[in-house]
Amino acid sequence: YFNLMEGFESLHIERGVSFRRYCHLMLSPGATLVIRSNVFFNNKCSINCLHSIEIGENTLLGEGVRLYDHNHKYSFSPEQGLKVKTDSFRKDAIRIGKNCWIGSNVTILKGVEVGDNVIIGANCLIHRSVPANSVVKHSEELIITPIDKED
Numbered sequence: 001y002f003n004l005m006e007g008f009e010s011l012h013i014e015r016g017v018s019f020r021r022y023c024h025l026m027l028s029p030g031a032t033l034v035i036r037s038n039v040f041f042n043n044k045c046s047i048n049c050l051h052s053i054e055i056g057e058n059t060l061l062g063e064g065v066r067l068y069d070h071n072h073k074y075s076f077s078p079e080q081g082l083k084v085k086t087d088s089f090r091k092d093a094i095r096i097g098k099n100c101w102i103g104s105n106v107t108i109l110k111g112v113e114v115g116d117n118v119i120i121g122a123n124c125l126i127h128r129s130v131p132a133n134s135v136v137k138h139s140e141e142l143i144i145t146p147i148d149k150e151d
Contacts, residue, residue, distance in 0.1 A: 017037070017040075033052075035054075039056075043063045045064065045065045054094070059096055062104035062105070068094075070092075071090045072085055097113075106126065111128075115134065120136045124136055
């Protein structure tokens with residue numbers, strides 16, 4: 001599914017790019033989305049581009065990968081509480097290098113640069129840049145205990 005809002009500035013998709021089912025690309029006016037050659041998007045990937053996103057060649061995106069180059073602006077005061085602005089955003093580019101493997105259900109946020117030859121494990125939230133030739137893993141501990149016979 002492609003949602004190219006009226007007045008979008010730049011969509012560039014090179015040869016050999018493939019999309020599986022239910023992928024969503026949203027490109028807003030003035031935004032730039034560049035997808036280099038031989039990038040693979042697995043099922044249910046979502047790109048929401050209000051500013052600038054570039055994905056390097058030979059990169060694989062697992063199921064459910066999400067890229068957001070923006071956050072909603074908000075204000076807070078003790079008197080009025082939190083007000084999230086639905087039509088005003090903070091924006092910053094996302095750059096993903098070449099030869100990367102982005103695992104299933106990874107979310108990459110604005111302002112992140114992922115270097116070349118990076119593996120990002122499943123379910124990671126990437127909110128800061130990752131240097132080239134790195135592996136990122138989520139470190140939540142899995143605790144398994146036996147069930148007591150009586151509660």
